[in-house]
Amino acid sequence: MPLGLQTAQLNFETIKDIGQEGRNSSVFIAHDKQLDGQIVVKQIEKAKLSNPSEYYREAKILYASSHPFVVGVNYGCSDNDNIYIAMPYYKNGSLKSSMDRQHLTIREVIRYSIQFLSGLNNIHSKGLMHFDVKPDNILLSDSNEALLSDFGLAKAMDNLGFASPDKVYAKQMPPEVFANTDKTIQFDIYLAGLTIYRLLNGNNHYYAQCSFPNQAAQIKAIQTGNFPDRNAYLPHVPLKLQRVINKALNVNIKDRHKNVLELINELSDIDENLDWRYEKNGAVTTYVKDLNDRTYQIQLDSSNINNPLLSSTKTMKASGNSTKINSHSHNNLTKNNVLSKLKKALKEI
């Protein structure tokens, strides 16, 4: 027998707007007066929600999704116009901003992916679908772990494992968005595949594919599996990993991973080219592998497309001495064999 409803007052002072990456809410760093501590408050206008039963849906789903690889929630509250979700402040920001600062290595992509996928697997096992998996919605904890975030589109599945999102974002759409059917967890698996594709190749590589002459062309490219380009991975991405991601991105739902655990297991099995960091500057592509006592560098200069130059060096950290790796340096390459020579160097050094 409940003892009675209490209504209490909460005060927090908003300090800084940090929600630039999101569109349907405002996100602030705030100071919680009661706890005398820093929090993040996500503010959602009541007017944007269809009816009062929706007010705390996101907060409730977030609370129900509690897991080491899902962002935390402190409380939900409201005033006349807005709903507020109070969360811990993750000062390292999103995976999107992190990958914009520097390209991720394969080892980093696999580690972050296994982490946010563990969060995703947890919410699926609780009968929920996320519907908005993307690098902006994965936050980095203080110990640099990738946490699944933003449950604004999340929904409970019905008894048969189906659910439908209320909306989708134009840059992140599985082919089944255009079919008038209920969606399964393979919707999230496709979005996870798309997220990992972006983590591997970088945001610019992804955005460059996102301009379509019109919406019909975009829909066609998604439905035929031409977007994103499954053959355009950067040269250091192992073929085995490309196959795993292309499986998650399969246009046919039944040919994708059966569940998130299957995807996690396949990612755990990748052991090639793990530590190369890619950087592109105009016509020059540089790969750096930083080990304890030495640094390897492979540089491809394609300024003259008919005579690309590949140079590989080893630098010992203690002495600063650099030596050329002759077996992986070439100045007599052609457009046709340069890629295979680069891939060989990435694999063998």
Ligand SMILES: Nc1ncnc2c1ncn2[C@@H]1O[C@H](COP(=O)(O)OP(=O)(O)OP(=O)(O)O)[C@@H](O)[C@H]1O
């Ligand atoms: N707890 C947090 N700590 C640090 N930054 C955060 C936190 N929560 C959100 N952010 C930042 O604010 C951005 C927007 O937040 P979020 O993704 O939850 O909202 P949104 O995209 O507007 O939501 P929705 O998709 O429901 O409309 C995130 O991409 C992230 O950069």
Ligand SMILES: [Mg+2]
């Ligand atoms: Mg978001």
